[in-house]
Amino acid sequence: MAMLKTILGNLLRPSRTRAPADMPVVPPTxxxxxxxxxxxxxxxxxxxxxxxxxxxxxxxxxxxxxxxxxxxxxxxxxxxxxxxxxxxxxxxxxxxxxxxxxxxxxxxxxxxxxxLQPCTRCGAAHVPLPAATMDALWAAGADEAERGYCPDCRRWAASARLRTAFIPDGAVAEGGRHDR
Structure with a gap:
């Protein structure tokens, strides 16, 4: 009986369209x-x-x-x-x-x-890393010039740091250096 009452109540009321100011609150998620x-x-x-x-x-x-x-x-x-x-x-x-x-x-x-910006080492055009990412990658003890390197030069610099960490200075030959 309650359903019939609701249906009749809705049928006898005029139709209404929601106004822009009447929009429901948007949840934060x-x-x-x-x-x-x-x-x-x-x-x-x-x-x-x-x-x-x-x-x-x-x-x-x-x-x-x-x-x-x-x-x-x-x-x-x-x-x-x-x-x-x-x-x-x-x-x-x-x-x-x-x-x-x-x-x-x-x-x-x-x-x-x-x-795109040119690499500070080889000049190749690349997308620069955002400042927040640079700070996370080069938190301490990094060469400031490496911040403008392209991905290839960043890999080269990382491998150069590893080489110098494990191999004494005089043992690394210059022939293995990456140049463009």
């Missing part, structure tokens, strides 16, 4: 609008790899820049891109995705451009 910080991004591609619906992809202009692209229409808001980003460049805010602003102006696409 809500995964909504995505933001990307190009200053923290290393263009490693992890976010694009874990994105099952392929909402994230990269394009590259060789020697100049790498562009990060996101299309909200393909996003499932699973949060894997945020969880797996090694530099924490991606965040899902508790905002409704339709309120996003983007460079293209439609609110559905985001693009961030990451400029």
């Amino acid at each position: 809500y995964r909504g609008a995505l933001t990307h910080d190009a200053g923290r991004c290393t263009a490693c591609g992890t976010c694009a790899f874990v994105c099952a619906p392929k909402a994230i992809h990269f394009t590259q202009e060789p020697g100049v820049s790498v562009s990060w692209h996101f299309f909200i229409g393909q996003c499932s808001f699973c949060g894997l891109c945020e969880q797996n980003c090694p530099t924490r460049a991606i965040h899902l805010r508790a905002d409704v995705p339709g309120s996003m602003n983007s460079a293209s102006g439609d609110g559905l696409r985001l693009e961030s451009v990451i400029r």
Whole structure:
């Protein structure tokens, strides 16, 4: 009987559409609008790899820049891109995705451009590591010049440090040095 009363009560009332000010409170764990910080991004591609619906992809202009692209229409808001980003460049805010602003102006696409910088050792163009990552990698006793190295030169410098730690100074031949 109570159900019949509820049905009749709803039928006799006028229909009502929720006003924008009447929206329910968004919980803090809500995964909504995505933001990307190009200053923290290393263009490693992890976010694009874990994105099952392929909402994230990269394009590259060789020697100049790498562009990060996101299309909200393909996003499932699973949060894997945020969880797996090694530099924490991606965040899902508790905002409704339709309120996003983007460079293209439609609110559905985001693009961030990451400029390449020359290596301070060999001159090869590479994506610089964010300052927080640099501080974590070179916490103590590191050569300040190594902060501008490309990945190949960082590997070379790490192996050179290992060589000098285990082999006396005079025993290492200069012929094994990595130069470009």
